[in-house]
Amino acid sequence: MLQTRRLPSAAWRCTAQAPTQLYWGRRRWYVARSADNKRGEMDISTIPPERIRNFSIIAHIDHGKSTLADRLLELTGVISKTGKNKQVLDKLKVERERGITVKAQSVSMFYEYKGERYLLNLVDTPGHVDFSYEVSRSLAACQGAILLVDAAQGIQAQTVANFYLAFGQGLEVIPMLNKVDLPTAEPERAAKQIESAFEIEASEILHISAKTGLGVDQVLPAVIEQSPPPPGSLGKPLKALLFDTWYDTYVGVVCLMAVKDGSVRRGDRIVSSHSGTKYEVAEVGVMYPEQTPTTLLQVGQVGYVICNMKSIAEAHVGDTFYQDKHPVEALPGFVPAKSMVFAGVFPIDAGEFDRLNESIQKLTLNDSSVSVHKETSAALGQGWRLGFLGTLHMDVFRQRLEEEYDTNILVTSPTVPYQIKYCDGTSKFIRTPADFPDASYMQDHVEYTMEPFVVATLIFPEKYLGAMLELCTTHRGELQNHTFIDELRVMLKCRLPMAEIVTDFFDKLKSKSQGFASFDYEEAGYDASDLVKMEVLLNGEAVDALAAVMHKSSVVTAGREIAGRLKDVIRRQLFDIIIQTAANGKIVARETVKQLRKNVTAKCYGGDITRKMKLLNKQKEGKKRMKRIGKVELPQEAFLSIMTRSGNGGSGSDS
């Protein structure tokens, strides 16, 4: 009877993605338990906080977080072993395609241990350096963290950064060595590194293989034994931390909350500490692995709340919610993420502006670390200046905008925020290169210019020390120190301009170390720097969207490179196109794209009209992503070519 009963609407929608899970396995048992609940809501009210564990898996990129999460979900019956639901946590298409975790996800499991039933909430975290903001947010909902280290690679830059994030937030760190099945695994060596870097006894480290399942049965007992249960009291009024949100096309805004005190259920009226706005709770539940309604969420639990939030801008990550008429002191919240890479985004077709505006708003709800400002460019029209945490973050956002919202956009070359100190004592941040003052204006009005710096941590085998030092110095880096983390691996700290690491620094790091170096960085404030604006002129007209800011020392090389690259990517048109780069009021380089109409049907002799049409249509299709600037048509690659130059300043992709 219970298997056939209609589940609430949200659960029905889930069945489209996970057809068997809501009916078979443990799920059936829980629905059965709530026989008294006509809505078929899962009853988790009988699980006291002592039998709840909220934990996270932190690791360097590719060390196996998602694989381990899948194994744990299989072990607890949340997903089947047949493979249909693999990589539950890597939900976004872009994540699956790129094999990286971008958005933190959460999932609940039930587990029997020593005759007791435990509710375990796993909050996944991204591994890439750009997303450390997401990591600290997820950790705020947890009491424990599995520190997963690849037994073949040993500790990497992101392992170090994530360990300190978790440690700093007072979490119990549970170390584990993964991939011990690999022939190249050296678990003893990796354990020694963990011992020396984090002062954790090698004997306390579990050895597992998330891929083969070896030792995975010991993971959850270790979490239960070592991670403390969530603090808080059921008797106190509701205090819930909003730590993640997303937009669901069916139900609107979904809030992921960690209940720190009290409880919340359908029909409750809750209030946002941030805005004072009141909401009526329409549904609460846990991610199992999709949204599964429960009768309530109570102290210690992590789950979702749907509460008629109308506008996507209403959900403030880090906000505290309380029951109406029972105000509580707000939790500390989160320091807003700082955007360090800015790029202009413009619709290819100006008529798409409103639709694109809506898509950007929806995407930024799922990613509040993106800053959004409207921008108008003389060349590209109305658009936005978006701020990102890094270039991978930017790339992922662009991909999601194009794929999930089917929008046709043009993204300008990214830049870091520069600071101008004027002679009158005032200062200003510049996020758009076109706004950077010209040389003549600088002479009379600007005292000096500043750029942001970072302290980078690089970990690599000793034999690459020379190459890594050279890489840092050619990118205007200043070596701070280098230490050996064991007899073969070096950890190097270096201070670099932020603009240098948003160029192709990461690609070079990987190629110069044959993929063995890992990299992480933290912001290190602003310093004075000799900066100039490089302008690009097409047929004598300056194109504001192609301007870049760079260090004085690289003007000549970069100017030539940009002109050369633009020549390669701009298609021949019906007239000559003269490309010039200029800085300090002087032309640095000049290139010409000779006129020519590419006859794509030239090879089609005879009268096969369908083939000719096909080729002409293909050519038309290619032109869709062009933007007409003056008379010249510029492809997206023209904007990307500015950022992939090898000189200083500017930016590039680190993915």
Ligand SMILES: Nc1nc2c(ncn2[C@@H]2O[C@H](COP(=O)(O)OP(=O)(O)OP(=O)(O)O)[C@@H](O)[C@H]2O)c(=O)[nH]1
């Ligand atoms: N041999 C072996 N391979 C593993 C093991 N665990 C994970 N892998 C492989 O390592 C690669 C990366 O695993 P993921 O689980 O995607 O790594 P991740 O840490 O989630 O990656 P991000 O989400 O990008 O940070 C995949 O190809 C896995 O199949 C293991 O125990 N042994």
